[in-house]
Amino acid sequence: MAAYVIIVTQTVSDPALLNQYKEQAREHLRAQGISFTAGPVVAETLEGTAPHGAVVLKFGDLKQAQDWYRSDDYQKLLEMRLSATSSTAIIVEGP
Numbered sequence: 001m002a003a004y005v006i007i008v009t010q011t012v013s014d015p016a017l018l019n020q021y022k023e024q025a026r027e028h029l030r031a032q033g034i035s036f037t038a039g040p041v042v043a044e045t046l047e048g049t050a051p052h053g054a055v056v057l058k059f060g061d062l063k064q065a066q067d068w069y070r071s072d073d074y075q076k077l078l079e080m081r082l083s084a085t086s087s088t089a090i091i092v093e094g095p
Helices: 015-032 062-070 072-084
Strands: 002-012 036-038 053-059 085-094
Touching: 002 015, 002 062, 015 072, 053 062, 062 072, 062 085, 072 085
Parallel strands: none
Antiparallel strands: 002 053, 002 085, 036 053
16 A cells, blocks of 8 residues: 655745755655655645645555655755754555
């Protein structure tokens, strides 16, 4: 079963660092063969407070998504995102 990593950015405290993260994350994802399924623009907020942005990444299965998120390479990038934003990341399984 496929797994999706969903990252929702609520607020941005350091736009320059976030842009640096985005550039490096794009390169990292491309090198891993991972593409965006959706995002980063939120088309409509149906409930709650509108986020700054969100992305959805598709993986072959739960283990692949977990391994990617916990990889040393992504953990270096994650520090940048967490320093630049207030965000939430989750993994959901689906078709």
